[in-house]
Amino acid sequence: MDSSLSQWIQPLVAVTIGFLIAFRAHTKKSLSTSGALAGFFVMSLHFFVGFRFAAMIFAFFFTSSALTKKGQEMKKKIDPEYKQGGQRNWIQVLSNSGIASVLVVAIWVLTEGKDRCLDSKDSALITSLIGGVIGHYSCSNGDTWSSEIGVLSDDRPRLITTFKPVRKGTNGGVTKTGLLAAAAGGSVIGLSYVLLELLTIRCGSDRVAKQLLVIPVATMAGLGGSIIDSLLGATLQFSGFCSIRQKVVGKPGPTIKKISGLAILDNNAVNFVSILLTTILTSIACLYIF
Template identity: 30%
Template sequence: MIDPIHIIIAFAICSVIGLPSYKMNVVDFSGLLSGYIVGMGVILFTDLKWFVLIFMFFFLSGAATKYKYDQKKKKGVAQGKKGARGYLNVFGNGLVALSFAVFEGVIGGEVFLAGYLAAIASATSDTAGGEIGRLSKHKPRLITNFKEVPTGSEGAISILGETAEFLIALFIGVLAFGMGMDHGTNAIIVATLGGFIGANIDSVLGATVETNVQWWGNNWTNFISTLLGAIAGVGIYYLL
């Protein structure tokens, strides 16, 4: 049974982060509520170290979205609603990580940490790296055929964006390692490779499925790419 004090602490932590973010238009109201679900779930089923990682996704993604927002708006590639993220975006990027956190709390095992790390790294590198990539001075290329496409096109990649995605995934792994979360999971390798793979799967899905299937939106792309990135991370964990 979960201690009520633990629930109060989890709620307080999420409030300290979530309410100012709502005021600063980083999330809308639905994003705030869904953030409570994901954030509190991670805290209640694991510990604060796991929460720090999903907080870094939230912080880096929000910061990258707001960074040079007006410049991206002029290009026509800025996130809508002044950059505020809603519940679909929160769940699309955070549901896989939350699932691994729940599995860790209920079952336990290093494999769930590996999946969690890769899921967080995938979501963070794709969202934050993609926002940085939109600021590239060079035209991006479609990941499937490397032809030049307009900035903001689904499936578009750039050297700046790819570099940012790799470094962000690496950062997540280094952070986990620095907090002592490794425990044999080879956190840096799992997060870096799993995250980078997931971010590029997102681009492939964007270039193929998202542009051709009417009901398939960006949030489905986020969810599936994060899931596959996590699976890749688990596979890498077993190979190491």
């Protein structure tokens, strides 16, 4: 095949798949118009850089979208800002994928577009960056699974800072079911990464067992990221009960009784900060593990 032609195939395939997924998500109301545009960009970018990164963002997007649509009637009663199907906008898309997008571009530049194994012996920086992407999506997926599954459980949530029972929908409220879901969400990201790495990159038989360590690392990142998110939500994000709407809301007002938190960060900011911290911690951990 002509080299000038072959170099255009991967970008073309990446853009095509990114468009199809974003278009479908928009028609299914998983993404708003702005969210679909942002989703098209980040998904195309991940697929262009490498199948492993595409696998992680796809695993996060598809599983999270599916769980968002579970128990919609109950979620509608609890969440005052609930939207049918989720309909995430561009801010929500970038808060859950923006940092990883920067990291995969850095990986692409440093590797000159060539796939490297996670335990890249010739570059600790590449190992660190790949670990950061794994931590990023493990946190995003773990926190989403925790929220979407935890709110449907029969357990009454407890505020993570005081362990006192709180109403469903309170920022920083956790349940056993939600924490287990967070760990499961992280493990799915780790599994998707490992499967694609084993299928697409020759790392050597002596390093296969080591690659499997990604799964427990991702599991801990999913759980840890969800805990960080809950701590931020309980302290820096306002929660109050509105006597008129009979729901937990995120902004103070005359008819609202405070439950917890300061009105410093909103939900998108909490997601961004928790993902950033988990990305950094997982990146450092991978330097020692791999």
